[in-house]
Amino acid sequence: MNMDERKQQVLQAIILDYIATADPVGSRTIARKYNLGVSPATVRNEMADLEEMGLLEQPHTSAGRIPSQLGYRYYVDCLMQKEPVKKETKEIIRGILINRIKETENLIQISSKLLSQLTNYTALVLAPFFGKNVLRHIQFLPMEQGKAVIVIVLDNGHVEHRMMDVPESLNAADYAAITGLLNEHLKGLSLEQWRPSVMKAIFRELKYQKDVLQQVIEQIEDSLAVEQEQKVFLGGTLNILNQPEFKQIEKVKTLFELLEEEKFLKEVLNPEQETGVLVKIGSENLHEGMKDCSLITATYRLDGKVIGTIGLLGPTRMEYSRVTSIVEFLTYALTESLSK
Amino acid sequence: MNMDERKQQVLQAIILDYIATADPVGSRTIARKYNLGVSPATVRNEMADLEEMGLLEQPHTSAGRIPSQLGYRYYVDCLMQKEPVKKETKEIIRGILINRIKETENLIQISSKLLSQLTNYTALVLAPFFGKNVLRHIQFLPMEQGKAVIVIVLDNGHVEHRMMDVPESLNAADYAAITGLLNEHLKGLSLEQWRPSVMKAIFRELKYQKDVLQQVIEQIEDSLAVEQEQKVFLGGTLNILNQPEFKQIEKVKTLFELLEEEKFLKEVLNPEQETGVLVKIGSENLHEGMKDCSLITATYRLDGKVIGTIGLLGPTRMEYSRVTSIVEFLTYALTESLSK
DNA sequence: CATTAGCACTCGAATAGGGGGAGTGCTAAC
């Protein structure tokens, strides 16, 4: 049994209708609303076929059909034509992303909000990993007694700082000396390159006052090692609550719990392919809690290298055609905005 | 009709039972479980009185009684005795807060998680306002072409940074000069004191290259002005979903929407009294969306001054006696931890 | 031979009816 033209039309009609209404779709509706020029009876025959092929499901006899996971898959792969992003939408995205002079992290955060607003789904955005970025400046500063802060500035504009305990005996000259040493040895290196030998070089120069300063350097090393991690920003988590498939609190809860798990988010946004938009439907997501969800992802880049992922989460009954193109466009816009 | 001893006992019993079970409480239950030594009939009479006084309500005839908002109020004000915080709980709090060398913001965030875990309600913590803190160090650093970052370190350990556009013509000496000037004039001042005259003093010293540098200083001034704001940290928002009173998605949604509004949170956590624990029940909260919620708040301090608020949000049917003391203790612990 | 009209059938959703039971309020007795 192969997919002739009409079967495709019927399948598409059912999917579109179901996406729009969330109600099982009957043969009558199809024949009437999506003028195929055939009677409900014919449509019924096609539907029976499509069900046999595993593309449709019946919640129960005498309900209409709903698309199966496979049905969505076929739709996304073969039937769907991406709805072009509205000019208006493009302008909104450009307007917000391009003209803004912001640090990357902020830009990412804004993107996630934006995406969720444009789509009414939940946006997950994986922010870039800065490990490859090069140190521009590092500064070691005294705080109140016994504490110091170390500020790290990368040349892409990312700034981090860490607090630490230090011996109270350090004086201004020590701070200056350490700052000087750190800059001298570390500047121009990426975070990834710091660890092994470089610190030893610094130790060697600390012949004088070795006992005190060595301890400080060790601490600094520790604090630099931590958390070169990627961050995930969420936008529009509450949009989930608008979906009729999440009217039972239970489901909401399990999903929200997942969304609070940083580890899960990173896993799910881990880029599987370099380019293009990837759609994962229902249990293709592996994670049990997402078996009723679809996730659309795409990567964005800086200097040609993939540095992050944009994700959009919704029910399997998702407006794929409208929304995939928005995700795609947003990655372009983001890539463009970052490259400036 | 006054509140004799027994009326109080009955009221308390009803409230305790309702808090525990979320079911309307009948006279039989009271007489049996909370051995008052009287018959259900007597209890019924008392209950009728209490209802007339507005302390109890009946969802419908022949259901049991539930506490009215006024009932809770009376309970909290007159009847309740704070359950002392368990040793174990205290140790958990101390263990986590005290031993940690962290910057304030991080500490606050941990507190909110902690509070929500200990109580199973939703924690809202208002983080300190740093406007009064004094500048320890400021650094103006070049980034890629045309961009610079300014790093501000306060003496309480708080660090902020801002990105900005600058003329490309600036050279290393300019950066050093500006950093020098900023430190010279601003060090030792609080953020609040910066604005008016100080910047002018800096301008005066910028005789050379005035046109370029003036523009930079203006930008710096702008970026310092923004966002000396307080932040709110949430913990355990999902705990709301465990409460039977929030089994309808609608309610969840309106409440979650409120919790996403920074403005709302700040308003609600705005300290109304200096010391002690404040309990706001139901519509005492004014905000429409919170009419089924209670909010327990208390302030914490640094150097004797109130610098933030801890809030705990739950249904009106809240375990006031267990939970108020935890909130209170946490403010102590936090105050203590901050003062170190 | 694909298409279609017709029709019986199925099954869930919505509606209605009917105990059952928890709890009340009242009254009268203690």
Place this chain on the structure above:
DNA sequence: GTTAGCACTCCCCCTATTCGAGTGCTAATG
């Protein structure tokens, strides 16, 4: 003042019934 007794109320839960949308099958049709 307290309590036992009792009629009454009203929700909850269960079942039965209806209703209707939608199907699958069959036979008729072009």
